[in-house]
Amino acid sequence: MTLSIPDQNKLDAFWSYCVKNQFFNIGYPESADFDYTLLERFMRFSINNCGDWSEYCNYLLNSFEFEKEVMQYFSELFKIPFEQSWGYVTNGGTESNMFGCYLGREIFPDGTLYYSKDTHYSVAKIVKLLRIKSQVVESLPNGEVDYNDLMAKIAKDNEKHPIIFANIGTTVRGAIDDIHIIQQRLKDAGFKREDYYLHADAALSGMILPFVDDPQGFTFADGIDSIGVSGHKMIGSPIPCGIVLAKKKNVDRISVEIDYISAHDKTITGSRNGHTPMMMWEAIKSHSFEDWQRRIARSLQMAQYAVDRLQSAGVNAWRNKNSITVVFPCPSEAVWKKHCLATSGEVAHLIATAHHLDSSKIDALIDDVIADAQTTAA
Ligand SMILES: *Cc1c(COP(=O)(O)O)cnc(C)c1O
Numbered sequence: 341m342t343l344s345i346p347d348q349n350k351l352d353a354f355w356s357y358c359v360k361n362q363f364f365n366i367g368y369p370e371s372a373d374f375d376y377t378l379l380e381r382f383m384r385f386s387i388n389n390c391g392d393w394s395e396y397c398n399y400l401l402n403s404f405e406f407e408k409e410v411m412q413y414f415s416e417l418f419k420i421p422f423e424q425s426w427g428y429v430t431n432g433g434t435e436s437n438m439f440g441c442y443l444g445r446e447i448f449p450d451g452t453l454y455y456s457k458d459t460h461y462s463v464a465k466i467v468k469l470l471r472i473k474s475q476v477v478e479s480l481p482n483g484e485v486d487y488n489d490l491m492a493k494i495a496k497d498n499e500k501h502p503i504i505f506a507n508i509g510t511t512v513r514g515a516i517d518d519i520h521i522i523q524q525r526l527k528d529a530g531f532k533r534e535d536y537y538l539h540a541d542a543a544l545s546g547m548i549l550p551f552v553d554d555p556q557g558f559t560f561a562d563g564i565d566s567i568g569v570s571g572h573k574m575i576g577s578p579i580p581c582g583i584v585l586a587k588k589k590n591v592d593r594i595s596v597e598i599d600y601i602s603a604h605d606k607t608i609t610g611s612r613n614g615h616t617p618m619m620m621w622e623a624i625k626s627h628s629f630e631d632w633q634r635r636i637a638r639s640l641q642m643a644q645y646a647v648d649r650l651q652s653a654g655v656n657a658w659r660n661k662n663s664i665t666v667v668f669p670c671p672s673e674a675v676w677k678k679h680c681l682a683t684s685g686e687v688a689h690l691i692a693t694a695h696h697l698d699s700s701k702i703d704a705l706i707d708d709v710i711a712d713a714q715t716t717a718a
Pocket residue numbers: 431432433434435437460462507509510511541542543544570571580581582
């Protein structure tokens with residue numbers, strides 16, 4: 341393959357740009373310390389995972405064997421017997437959440453989906469696409485759902501089959517909805533377990549909580565019906581991807597429904613990426629449990645370091661338990677633009693993802709935030 345000289349130059353310039361900015365990211369949750377060079381040679385194949393890895397497919401170039409092992413891994417991590425689970429490698433957390441909400445709606449076609457104000461913006465979109473009745477619930481100051489408001493809204497709606505969208509690590513504040521409290525409150529209100537659906541959006545924290553000493557509840561053993569995790573966030577990948585895992589018996593219900601229109605297709609898209617399941621596979625095969633523990637402990641320590649430095653300079657920084665997201669008052673535009681920070685209302689955050697092997701980038705940001713706070717206060 342050859343390109344014209346200007347086109348080749350354009351490509352080379354973009355290469356240099358990518359190399360220079362490879363580890364720029366401090367405001368978004370994408371880890372950049374991955375290495376998939378073992379898989380580079382597969383880029384020449386048109387691998388396509390259309391359909392279901394658990395069934396025969398006569399599109400021979402699929403990576404179903406790898407996808408199956410990825411799902412096996414996550415079923416162990418999220419505490420559901422593999423035979424009782426079904427899930428797949430998605431295009432990202434959004435598709436994973438859409439799949440969870442879709443299952444909830446198929447089980448309770450008239451149910452209302454409840455999600456907090458701090459929920460990722462994709463959920464409002466999913467609600468529109470799936471035409472699910474929905475209610476936005478107030479959040480507590482730390483970003484958790486307001487349990488009283490949740491129950492008040494369910495009661496006011498006289499909702500018999502709520503579909504609960506729980507955040508396991510919100511996008512802005514890294515807050516974790518307490519699914520034990522949610523389930524207890526539902527029980528106190530007279531709901532039986534089979535009366536509601538509970539999806540966990542664990543886009544970032546789904547790959548943090550399994551590796552900490554004192555995790556909040558978020559697994560199937562804790563009561564969830566489905567969970568979505570992004571692959572390009574805590575794990576890291578050059579192509580966005582994610583996983584969704586659900587109870588097989590619930591998935592079988594949608595599979596039966598879909599049988600009327602086509603074969604055993606349970607996934608949302610038709611053609612599916614066959615390379616990303618291999619990336620997830622390589623990531624899990626090349627890291628031991630202890631490797632993840634160390635990697636996540638380092639990120640948590642880096643986040644705490646940032647909180648301590650900002651606080652000791654009088655900046656009101658904080659983070660939720662087991663979160664690598666450090667929240668602080670939004671600095672001036674010049675500062676957040678310079679460091680490509682995500683801002684939301686009054687706050688900004690930095691995310692201590694795994695590629696921050698030393699604190700240099702975090703220190704540079706903190707220096708600017710502190711200087712900025714001192715100028716604006718003066
Ligand atoms: C990033 C994120 C999503 C969306 O995930 P994508 O992989 O970007 O589609 C959903 N929920 C939360 C909490 C997120 O942080």
